[in-house]
Amino acid sequence: MTDVPVSEKQMEEWKATKTIGIIGLGDMGLLYAQNFSDAGWKVVGCDREEQYETLKTKYAGSKFEVVLNGHNVSRVSDYIIYSVEAASLDKIVSIYGPSSKVGAIVGGQTSCKSPEIAAFEKYLPQDVEIITIHSLHGPKVNTEGQPLVIIDHRSYKPESLQFVKALMSCLKSKFVELTYEEHDRITADTQAVTHAAFLSMGCAWAKLKVYPWTVNDKKWFGGLENVKVNISLRIYSNKWHVYAGLAITNPHAHQQVLQYANSATDLFAMCLDNRREEFTERIMKAKEFVFGNHTGKLLLDDLMLEKYSLSRNSNSIDSPEKDGLQSPPPNSHLSLLAIVDSWYQLGINPYDHMICSTPLFSIFLGVSEFLFLTPKLLEQTIEASLTDHLFRKDDLEFVIAAREWSSIISAENFQLYQKKFENVQDFFRPMFPEANVIGNEMIKTILKHSKRE
Numbered sequence: 001m002t003d004v005p006v007s008e009k010q011m012e013e014w015k016a017t018k019t020i021g022i023i024g025l026g027d028m029g030l031l032y033a034q035n036f037s038d039a040g041w042k043v044v045g046c047d048r049e050e051q052y053e054t055l056k057t058k059y060a061g062s063k064f065e066v067v068l069n070g071h072n073v074s075r076v077s078d079y080i081i082y083s084v085e086a087a088s089l090d091k092i093v094s095i096y097g098p099s100s101k102v103g104a105i106v107g108g109q110t111s112c113k114s115p116e117i118a119a120f121e122k123y124l125p126q127d128v129e130i131i132t133i134h135s136l137h138g139p140k141v142n143t144e145g146q147p148l149v150i151i152d153h154r155s156y157k158p159e160s161l162q163f164v165k166a167l168m169s170c171l172k173s174k175f176v177e178l179t180y181e182e183h184d185r186i187t188a189d190t191q192a193v194t195h196a197a198f199l200s201m202g203c204a205w206a207k208l209k210v211y212p213w214t215v216n217d218k219k220w221f222g223g224l225e226n227v228k229v230n231i232s233l234r235i236y237s238n239k240w241h242v243y244a245g246l247a248i249t250n251p252h253a254h255q256q257v258l259q260y261a262n263s264a265t266d267l268f269a270m271c272l273d274n275r276r277e278e279f280t281e282r283i284m285k286a287k288e289f290v291f292g293n294h295t296g297k298l299l300l301d302d303l304m305l306e307k308y309s310l311s312r313n314s315n316s317i318d319s320p321e322k323d324g325l326q327s328p329p330p331n332s333h334l335s336l337l338a339i340v341d342s343w344y345q346l347g348i349n350p351y352d353h354m355i356c357s358t359p360l361f362s363i364f365l366g367v368s369e370f371l372f373l374t375p376k377l378l379e380q381t382i383e384a385s386l387t388d389h390l391f392r393k394d395d396l397e398f399v400i401a402a403r404e405w406s407s408i409i410s411a412e413n414f415q416l417y418q419k420k421f422e423n424v425q426d427f428f429r430p431m432f433p434e435a436n437v438i439g440n441e442m443i444k445t446i447l448k449h450s451k452r453e
C-alpha cells in the first residue's frame, strides 16, 4: 500500500503542528531527519550528548534542529523514532522513554522488533502509542520503492497510523504492514541468513589471504563471482553492529543461520565422500521445492552482472550455454547450494518474502535462481562439487566460517562478533574504495533490472 489516504489539508495541518523527533543521528537517523525536514516537517534530533556541539555545528545549515539529548527530543516530539544500535536500545529507551511527551507516538528503526517492543512496553508511559517502522535497506540506497515495514503495535487513535504513514510517504517506499512477530520471522529468513552467507564467504577469503578478483589463476571471475565478491565486501565495509544486532537479537535467526551452516557442512561432507547419488538427490529435491513452480524470466541476467568485476581482465560469464567467451572454471558454488538446501530443509519459500526483501536478499535469491535454473549450470556445478578439487580448500574454509558465525550468533556474543567482523574488515579495507564504487553500481543496475523490484 503506497497511497496515503489523507487530504492535502490534513497533511499541511500536521506539518504545521507536529514535531518529529529522532534519537540517534547516525546513518539511518540522518537519512530520516533529512528526508522529513526536506519534505516540510519540523524535525529535532540528537545523538550522544557529548556529540551535541559538534553536530550542532555540522548541521547548522540543515532544515532540522540538533538538540542536546533524548530528553529534549522526547519532551517536544509527537512522533519519536529511536535510531540507535540494537544492543543499546533497551538502555536508551529506559533513559529517555519516560520523558516522552504525553500522548506521543514512539517507534524505532532497529532491525529486530521483539526486543524493541519489549523495551517500549517496559519503559514507555501507558498514554504513549507504539507504531514502529523498519526501512529494509541501507542508508545509501534510494528509499523510493524499497519496502518499509510499519507495525501498529499499540495505538489508541485511528488517525495515528495515518499520521505515521503520512510522514513516511515522503520516502516513497512501499509500506508493508505486519505484526512484530511476522516481521522478525520474515527478516530472519531473508536478511539474517543472507548476511551469514556473505559474511562466511568474506571470512573464508580472508583466512586464505586472497583478494579473489586479483588471483592470477583466474578462479574467481564471471557474473556469479562478481556478486559474491561485491556483496561480501559491501557488508564488510559497513558497521558490524548492524549485522550483529539483526542476527543476535532475533531468536528465529539463530535457527536459520544454524541450518545454513548445517546445509553447507552436510553438502561438503557428501562431496568429500563422493556420495554422488545422495548429493544429487538432495540438491534436486531442494531445487524442486524452491524453484518447482518457477515460470517466466529470471530475476537476474548474468550478462548484466558480468561487467561488475573488480578484476581488470575479466571477460567471462558463468553460463556454459553462452558460446564465444572464455568460461570460468566450474565452481562448486557451495554457498548457493547451501542456501537453497536450507530453504528446503526449513520449508521456506523465499518468493513468499519478496514483499519484505532487502536489496541483498533479492540479489542472493537472484543468483541462486540463476544457478539452479540456467540450463546445464546446475549439472556442471554438481559435477564440479563431486570431482573437481580446485575449490575444495576454499569450500572447507567456507564451511568452517559458516559454523563459526552460527556459533557466535547462537551464543549471542556481540564481542566475538565484533572481533571476527573487524578482523576480516581490516583485511579487505584497502580494497573498499574501489569495491564500493563497483558494488554500488552493480546493486543499482540489479535493482533497476530486477523484474520484481
Ligand SMILES: NC(=O)C1=CN([C@@H]2O[C@H](COP(=O)(O)OP(=O)(O)OC[C@H]3O[C@@H](n4cnc5c(N)ncnc54)[C@H](OP(=O)(O)O)[C@@H]3O)[C@@H](O)[C@H]2O)C=CC1
Binding pocket: 023, 024, 025, 026, 027, 028, 029, 046, 047, 048, 049, 070, 083, 084, 085, 086, 088, 092, 109, 110, 111, 134, 135, 136, 137, 138, 139, 239, 241, 242, 243, 245, 246
Ligand atoms: N545501516 C543500515 O543499513 C540499517 C540499520 N538499521 C538499524 O537502524 C539502527 C541505526 O543504524 P545506523 O544508523 O546504521 O547506525 P549508526 O551507528 O550509524 O547510528 C546509531 C547512532 O546512535 C547513536 N547513539 C548511541 N547512543 C545514543 C544515545 N544515548 N542517544 C542518542 N544517540 C545515541 C550512536 O552514537 P555512537 O556511534 O557514538 O554509539 C550513533 O551515532 C540500528 O538499530 C540498525 O540496526 C535499520 C535499517 C538499515
Ligand SMILES: O=C(O)C(=O)Cc1ccc(O)cc1
Binding pocket: 110, 111, 135, 136, 137, 138, 191, 194, 242, 246, 358, 359, 360, 361
Ligand atoms: O540489504 C541488506 O540486507 C543490508 O545489509 C542493509 C540492511 C541492514 C539492516 C537492516 O535492518 C536493513 C537493511
